[in-house]
Amino acid sequence: MGSKYGVIVMGPAGAGKTTFCSALIQHLRTQKRSCFYINLDPAAEEFVYEPDIDIKELITLEDVMEELHLGPNGGLIYCFEFLLDNMDFLTDPLEAVTDEYLIVIDMPGQIELYTHVPIVPNLVKALTRGSLNISMCAAYLLESTFIVDHSKFFAGTLSAMSAMLMMELPHVNILSKMDQVKGQVAHKELKRYIEPDVNLLQDVPESGLVYDYKNDLDNGESIGRSDVLTGDAFTKLNRAVGQLIDDFSLVSFLKLDVQDEDSVGAVLSYIDDAIQFHEAQEPREPNDDLVDEPMGDMG
Template identity: 60%
Template structure:
């Protein structure tokens, strides 16, 4: 019997835990069962207490103290330790029925989603038939305010595409914190960012302003410590154009909008998740209570 789950991923600070909390609240209000798994060994505060917490197995604070590792190296060590103790997950998840949506709250360590093979191994363990057999989809969050900085937006889109290629599961890309930007940009203009393409760089307001002012920066003559000057140079623009062309040529990345303060927005994202994991197709028709059946007759 298959189980169903969503892995909530993305860089630090994009609102992953906030989305998980909103999703759990929405499920509870609609009488659906949720099982909350925290896989961030550094997380401390939760709106909904996790049903399973990786810190019961290993915590980042203990690893950093005992092994003298930094936060990045310590987090990778925590996941490698988890991979050596997968019974911690299977014992907790094995008894869950198909009625549950298992929500995995992931850390914001970008290396985990790009070039370290730990997460692909974890995904294979969770989804392999005959064991847990979880129909899993990934929800990759990117903060909506990134659209203000085109270079940051395309860098985030590249990391989203990297996660899609690495994990090989149904994947949703989501622009979170829409409530913070809805007054900064017209809805018509924002729609252009739902599917990345190179024209977003061509009409970048910052670039247009530099061209009008006739400003040209020679990257070889500026102070290497002058970050603003370097990021205005021709080399940086060529890099951004190459990244944008790569994303557009693969044509894999598109975004959904999420406002966790809006119940309808959370419901819309949940409907996409359900479609990806084919949740409703496996549900048995529910019989009406005898009282309701008698009233219909």
């Protein structure tokens, strides 16, 4: 059991990670709980709550791209390599954080960091081991509007599963922005996404995953396209992808509407269970102060 507790908020760009972090911090403050907020997005500009640690005070993506002539993805990887070489920037302030605090780490949206390269897994190892020994879980956000396009949804599901395998952490997967699909998806149909139903991949008209082979447009011969791109081949590929997800049985989702405090609270309860936060808290007398002042400037 770690003496510190945290959640690392991940997911593709536009999934609502920073918005979720802000809603989570607000909920924690409403519940008289302490929070320590870390921004690790070197391109982030605006925050509802000022971070206690901001990577931009160490390095910014803009400076890296300008000075080293790198693109956004290469620059971001460089920023994290620089952070790993200067981990005291992150670890020294965290030494003073007590077990009453929930450490909330806001990550950038390039999913390559979680699924392709070992940079973030190495960062997680540095935080969860050694003197810090943070008991941490990952919260992976996927935008709920993906469910109207089966191809996007299952691509997101695969990226979530890949991140789970790479991070080696307790994992909470979240369908964010549920308010945007309200009234568009029936409750019964929504269950097929909360617990991903691989049969959705066989729904050819909506899945977007089956190649639309039309003889009157292109028979493939003129550009050397083989029959590997025919509908049958793609149906087999879809079936293999679905079987992969089904075999691992790792991915299920929580629903999140950041405008609904009960929804945010429900997600927080899963995070607390994953990191076993409440088991380490000392019982308090009714008249005891429930919380210390948050560290840093929380706005």
